[in-house]
Amino acid sequence: MSRHKFFYVIALALIVALSCPLSVFAQEKVIKIGALYPMTGRAGLYGLDSVDAAEMAIEEINSKGGVNGYKLELTNTDSKAKPDYSVMVAKRYITQDKMHFLFGVVSSAVGLAVTEVSKQYKKIFIGTDHASTQLTTDKFQPYYFRVSNNTFQSMAAGALYLKELQQVKPWQTIAYIGPDYAYGHDQWEELRYNLDRFGVKYKAVGEYWPKLFAPDYTPFITSIINDKPDILVSGFWGGDTVAFIKQAQPYGLFKKTLYFHPDAGGNYELMSAMGTELPEGLVLSARHHNNWPDTALNKEYVEKFFKRTGRYPTYAAEGAYAGIYAIAEAVKKVGNPDDTEALVKALEGLKIQLPEDPEGFTSYIDPATHQVVQVQAIGVTKPNDKYPPAKMMLGDWKIYKAEDLLPPKDYADRQKKK
Amino acid sequence: MNQSSGAREIILLGLFLLVFGSVPFIKQSDYHLMLANHVLIWGMFAVAFNMLFGVTGMLSFGQALYYGLGAYSVGLVVKNYGSAMFLPALGLGLVLTIVISILVGLLVIRLSGVYFTVLTLAFGQLAWQITFRWYRFTGGDDGIQGIMPSGLLENHTVYYYFTLALVVVSIWFLWRVANSPMGLVLRCIRQNPERVRFLGRRVRRNQLRIYVISSFFAALAGGLMAGVTNSIHPDMFYWTSSGEVILMAVLGGIGQFFGPFIGATVIIVIQDVVGARTEYWSLIIGIIMMIMVLGMPKGLVGEIRGLMARYAAGKVNRG
Numbered sequence: 001m002s003r004h005k006f007f008y009v010i011a012l013a014l015i016v017a018l019s020c021p022l023s024v025f026a027q028e029k030v031i032k033i034g035a036l037y038p039m040t041g042r043a044g045l046y047g048l049d050s051v052d053a054a055e056m057a058i059e060e061i062n063s064k065g066g067v068n069g070y071k072l073e074l075t076n077t078d079s080k081a082k083p084d085y086s087v088m089v090a091k092r093y094i095t096q097d098k099m100h101f102l103f104g105v106v107s108s109a110v111g112l113a114v115t116e117v118s119k120q121y122k123k124i125f126i127g128t129d130h131a132s133t134q135l136t137t138d139k140f141q142p143y144y145f146r147v148s149n150n151t152f153q154s155m156a157a158g159a160l161y162l163k164e165l166q167q168v169k170p171w172q173t174i175a176y177i178g179p180d181y182a183y184g185h186d187q188w189e190e191l192r193y194n195l196d197r198f199g200v201k202y203k204a205v206g207e208y209w210p211k212l213f214a215p216d217y218t219p220f221i222t223s224i225i226n227d228k229p230d231i232l233v234s235g236f237w238g239g240d241t242v243a244f245i246k247q248a249q250p251y252g253l254f255k256k257t258l259y260f261h262p263d264a265g266g267n268y269e270l271m272s273a274m275g276t277e278l279p280e281g282l283v284l285s286a287r288h289h290n291n292w293p294d295t296a297l298n299k300e301y302v303e304k305f306f307k308r309t310g311r312y313p314t315y316a317a318e319g320a321y322a323g324i325y326a327i328a329e330a331v332k333k334v335g336n337p338d339d340t341e342a343l344v345k346a347l348e349g350l351k352i353q354l355p356e357d358p359e360g361f362t363s364y365i366d367p368a369t370h371q372v373v374q375v376q377a378i379g380v381t382k383p384n385d386k387y388p389p390a391k392m393m394l395g396d397w398k399i400y401k402a403e404d405l406l407p408p409k410d411y412a413d414r415q416k417k418k
Numbered sequence: 419m420n421q422s423s424g425a426r427e428i429i430l431l432g433l434f435l436l437v438f439g440s441v442p443f444i445k446q447s448d449y450h451l452m453l454a455n456h457v458l459i460w461g462m463f464a465v466a467f468n469m470l471f472g473v474t475g476m477l478s479f480g481q482a483l484y485y486g487l488g489a490y491s492v493g494l495v496v497k498n499y500g501s502a503m504f505l506p507a508l509g510l511g512l513v514l515t516i517v518i519s520i521l522v523g524l525l526v527i528r529l530s531g532v533y534f535t536v537l538t539l540a541f542g543q544l545a546w547q548i549t550f551r552w553y554r555f556t557g558g559d560d561g562i563q564g565i566m567p568s569g570l571l572e573n574h575t576v577y578y579y580f581t582l583a584l585v586v587v588s589i590w591f592l593w594r595v596a597n598s599p600m601g602l603v604l605r606c607i608r609q610n611p612e613r614v615r616f617l618g619r620r621v622r623r624n625q626l627r628i629y630v631i632s633s634f635f636a637a638l639a640g641g642l643m644a645g646v647t648n649s650i651h652p653d654m655f656y657w658t659s660s661g662e663v664i665l666m667a668v669l670g671g672i673g674q675f676f677g678p679f680i681g682a683t684v685i686i687v688i689q690d691v692v693g694a695r696t697e698y699w700s701l702i703i704g705i706i707m708m709i710m711v712l713g714m715p716k717g718l719v720g721e722i723r724g725l726m727a728r729y730a731a732g733k734v735n736r737g
Binding site: 080084095117180183 | 557
């Protein structure tokens with residue numbers, strides 16, 4: 001009986017603790033931003049970095065008095081990277097918590113589900129990290145805006161890089177390895193589309209589709225060595241990139257073929273996880289780089305993030321940072337965070353100076369697709385220990401003009417027809 | 419079933435209708451309606467699952483197969499033929515489920531215990547893999563979005579009452595099954611299948627029947643959920659969906675007919691309340707589950723019934 005009583009008391013205490021009201025949003029003049037980042041699981045680091053960067057941007061803006069007398073406030077709920085749960089939270093944000101903006105999202109599947117809620121309730125959704133091109137093409141809806149590059153832009157930059165490379169170091173064969181799900185397949189399709197668009201002649205000699213989060217890549221590595229591609233394009237993200245590179249290195253794969261990974265390969269996460277083990281000469285890119293561009297704004301952003309968290313940011317962080325500034329700029333233009341239609345107009349074509357913008361360029365949101373238009377830089381791994389624990393960083397940059405990376409006008413129609 | 423227990427069930431049903439029927443009037447926002455929808459649908463799913471697990475003793479770890487099948491039937495038909503096909507698609511999902519559950523059921527019921535559990539898990543995972551990788555047809559990991567019910571059902575409140583009506587009818591049907599002679603045979607199968615055979619009853623036929631019935635309502639839950647969230651995802655086929663429904667049943671009490679429904683309610687509300695406050699939601703849910711398993715082994719409803727019985731006995735003794 002006493003043991004029962006003890007459990008009942010604990011259960012009761014938990015219920016009481018949980019029924020305490022949420023932090024009160026009663027202050028006046030607040031721009032409420034409801035974020036949905038995963039804080040657990042494989043994408044947890046992306047969520048953690050995004051929340052830290054968003055809060056850093058909010059502190060910067062609020063310390064200068066906010067926007068038109070409004071303070072920004074971010075609430076994040078762990079999306080668990082689950083679309084059905086995220087839909088429920090998004091609806092709570094809009095109908096219950098009266099948030100002004102939906103924000104974030106790492107997984108494209110969650111992004112696609114949340115954009116549907118945003119469309120239904122006519123509430124602006126600022127996408128900061130998910131890469132699926134569909135959101136700004138065939139699944140486009142007027143209340144969605146994305147402030148980081150999508151896979152199409154990365155692959156367009158990748159195709160241009162390969163075109164230039166062919167002129168200096170003629171290559172003929174290409175192969176692709178990527179996780180066997182939508183993100184992996186999209187990248188390969190978009191790269192080939194762009195190679196054809198830019199008139200690059202090539203022969204595809206292999207496609208390899210390991211499972212997402214696969215622990216063993218050995219069979220794929222031996223197949224790649226047998227197929228002897230000049231270029232191996234990779235579409236992994238996160239821990240899969242690390243595992244693949246670690247397992248491929250003893251086979252001497254990177255001496256035989258050029259490893260080319262233009263979407264998520266250049267993420268700082270890879271450099272910090274691999275340290276000195278990361279081979280030199282890999283060609284990588286990402287949506288933001290800690291050591292490019294060499295501008296005061298980028299340096300300040302990276303240093304501030306480091307001071308705040310004790311680690312250097314992954315690319316996801318800059319997307320969230322950009323998202324907060326985009327919201328602040330839009331509210332500044334409109335004067336309040338309540339007039340959604342006016343905010344949509346303000347965000348369309350909005351120009352915003354971001355850490356990833358090189359000298360002389362300002363990112364802007366394309367009014368037709370609501371996709372941010374940004375420069376993309378592709379680099380090669382080189383020794384550099386300025387950003388510990390990384391021992392290699394990217395260098396020998398090739399820069400691609402933002403306008404060259406956008407999908408052609410008929411691209412959305414083409415996708416819809418498929 | 420005696421008269422007093424029948425009256426009690428009618429009172430319970432009335433109370434159930436009153437509570438859930440009044441949600442559209444007392445809700446503060448659309449979100450509450452959605453939460454109630456989740457509770458109803460998962461509750462029905464959990465009760466149907468428990469007919470298999472708690473009543474017949476068949477722990478299926480693959481009911482997500484039918485939950486996903488119901489959802490994807492609706493999703494794919496609506497995506498390709500428009501939202502006017504929402505209801506026919508729901509029906510199609512149920513018909514497909516009957517066919518597939520008979521075929522799969524004929525294979526899985528040949529095994530019992532942990533082998534049955536593992537085989538059901540394998541079928542569930544197979545369906546998940548196909549959905550996840552057949553990108554051109556199912557949309558792969560992107561899932562399917564924009565699944566809107568058409569006509570009157572487009573209205574959230576009407577859809578809620580539609581769900582409520584289907585859930586009430588389903589639970590009533592399952593309750594009748596549980597209390598029928600077939601229900602008695604199922605309980606006997608759980609306790610001693612050999613003896614049931616000696617008594618001249620067919621064990622496998624009854625197992626197959628309840629497997630099909632339980633799967634049917636799992637598919638109905640999936641189809642209805644597609645209309646609530648308006649988007650679906652291969653995760654619905656994943657073993658975690660099967661795991662979640664097991665957790666709901668265990669939490670509420672597998673020995674009680676309504677236990678799993680209460681379990682579903684508690685888990686959904688806790689996930690929502692805890693998830694809104696902390697990212698350590700899994701820790702809190704873990705602690706709650708630990709308390710439940712150690713302190714309330716009969717589940718919430720089982721323990722409450724136990725307490726009520728003890729209180730009544732105390733009153734008799736004192737009286």
